[in-house]
Amino acid sequence: MARGWWIRFSLLAALTVVALMSVTPTFLNLNEKSSFPMKSKINLGLDLQGGLYMVLGIDFNKVYRDEVIGNGRKMVNLLKEETIEAQIGDLITTDSQDPKQSVVLAKATDADRAKEVLSKYFGNTIRLTGDANGTLTYGLSRDFIKEVEDTALSKSIEVIRNRIDEFGVTEPEIVSQGTERIVVQLPGVKDIDRAKDLIGKTAKLEFKFVNDEFAASLPEWMDKIKKAGIVFNKGERFSDYVRKVNETLAADLPKGFEIAFSKESNKNTNEITTMDPYLVESATSLTGEELQEAFVRMDQEQNRPYVALEFKANGAKIFEEITGANIGKRLAIVLDGNVYSAPMVQGRIAGGSAQITLGTGDYNTVMSEARDLALVLRAGALPVELVFEEQRVVGPSLGADAIDKAQYASIVGAFLVLAFMCFYYKFSGVIATITIVLNVLFTISCLIFLGATLSLPGIAGIALTVGMAVDGNILIYERIREELRLGISPVEAVKVGFEKAFWAIADANITTALAGICLLNFGTGPVRGFAVTLLIGITTTVYTSYFVSKILFELYVGKGAKKSLSI
């Protein structure tokens, strides 16, 4: 044979050996410790091995609000330093995607100087949206909003990953989808509810001082809320309820303060049993970001677990300062917008530690609550609130049943096709069979090397590729038959047949690949699996149906001695 042929043949042989080795761990079910050089097995999709698939949407509105409040306070402080008397004005949330904070100047004549100062120091983060009678209104700047969103997204992914890692799931997949969605895939997870709980908890820890001067007004305000028809309904998000409460009372509450609740709920039914309102600062004195460590401790006297917190150096300093400056006030420990406890500050607290006491309940429930709380606090707070937009749980046995049936059908289907090929094209059909078996082998091998996931639609994709691979062979064979009918020699017929069939095969596969690429960009879990196998399948089809067939045919027809072909 010619030298070119040997090169092509050696490449094919090498590829076949590598492919065979790569699928060995999967088919012989070797474990990690085996001495076989290749370890990775095929990744089965959630539909095949069971697990949890979730799409989480990010609720940015609260982030915008927090940022705008925080900036408002910083602005007032800066103005004071520049000897411009000012105080926090209204928070305008009519457009929840673009909240605005107003700053009221003591003297309207300071307005120009104030604007100049603020734009110098806050120019990148805020934008002026209103200026009337010494009241300046500021929203967040477009660039800053973008920055806030990007950080929130990447930080959320990082936090979820940390939590999942502590939870212990093998091969979790946590990725962003667009700018405001996160996809979490947890194969093989059994305790779905706990996993969901851990991921969904914002774990936003804040320390806020309670304003007790208005304690007498609280019952009156709560009456007003009830009269306005605002009640908490089961199944609703509690944060939505709190938001509505604050919106309704906006005119009554002193500026810079808002209502937060402490609540207790029945652990079995999740129904809220008691709910107490507190008037707390809107801005936060200290957040969970300053947290160094969180762990479960036991209160020996009451035999109850609690969560002990330790601050980082800077946090400890802030904690010492604020407790020192607010002796006699109550400091609320607010987690995800709910007040956990509000102990009185007895004196300056140095050393940087605090504790969260948990609600009542039986020992085991409180213990597991404490453990999960310490875990999420340690792993970091989510910068945003996440909304479960889509969630799919597949039990392991559905997967097992599905894989058995699909596998069986694929084998029967493939067998029928190959049997037909051998019957119709005789010896050439045997060559086709070899190429198709190689095609499937290469496809699976590619999936393993790329670490791609084989889902159920993926198996369908492979079955489809087999169908299309056969088409490649048929195109060539029909062409060779046509050429033979014209009376040319077998060697020539094979040569011309391959030449003329090439573009038909290439064009047909490229157009199918275009559909596959569109499907891949589609971006949703299970269907992507189909697209990946289809695209890999198309590549291997072109190689096996055309190039491998050619190698084998050249071997078959030899140097031209053959008088007839079995085709």
Place this chain on the structure above:
Amino acid sequence: MKNIDYVGKFKVASILSLILIIGTIVLYFTKGLNYGVDFRGGVEVQVKFKNAVSLSDLRSALTEKQVAMSQLQSMGDESQNEFLLKLETDKGDLNAISTQVSSVLTEKFGAGSFEILKNDIVGPKAGAQLRTSAFKALAWAILAIMIYLALRFDYKFAPGAIAALLHDVVIIMGAFILTQKEFSLQIVAALLAIIGYSVNDTVVIYDRVREIEQANPGMGSFEIMNRALNETMSRTIITSLTVLGVSLVMLFMGGSVIHDFFFAMTIGVILGVYSTIFIAVPMTVFTERFSKKNA
């Protein structure tokens, strides 16, 4: 080699196709697509009991506890004790509703007496997003194929191929409306696979058309098309039969999860061949004539 006048059958074929397409449109507005949970949003729970539980027992257990249920059906054979529950979408937190189902079942039938095989929750927002992205994927695929055909072959080939695959997609959707099978993400994947397959078929014949054109300058386009179709007919038949064979085996033996996917595939394979021969190829003749007339 036979010499059959395929192109001449265009009139008959187009009338038949038009009837099917108009039928689909009428069905779409009267009966409507049965969107699956993917596109509609909502909660779907598939549950299997260890012991025999009748459909009515389950129904009364759930109704008693006021589970907002919109549909309950048994899956496959009743002796398998497998049920599919669909829950209403607009009542509060979807998560809470699906948790409620498992707690009601535990309370009524005991823990460990059942297994949740599948639990899909799709929020209304996600549903809408999936719908748009599915539509986008289809539209982009068609556009990309059109551009490729125009570049690789000739602009005159593109309209025929696109008409053929739109024809296939529309009629398959008609079949889904008629049988009221669920139109889910998987089916969109099937439609894309069919588009790929249908174009595959068309391209092979176009390729031959081009070859004959180059070898025989001055030959009438009617004759070229017919010759190309006749020459490739044996390949068309063998290929479509093998793909159809695989598809049928998967349809009948592949299990419930991929059943609908291959239901679409099977119809698609048949339509793909039909539309290539009777729509895609003849249309190029008319596109050519039309553009010459206007030139």
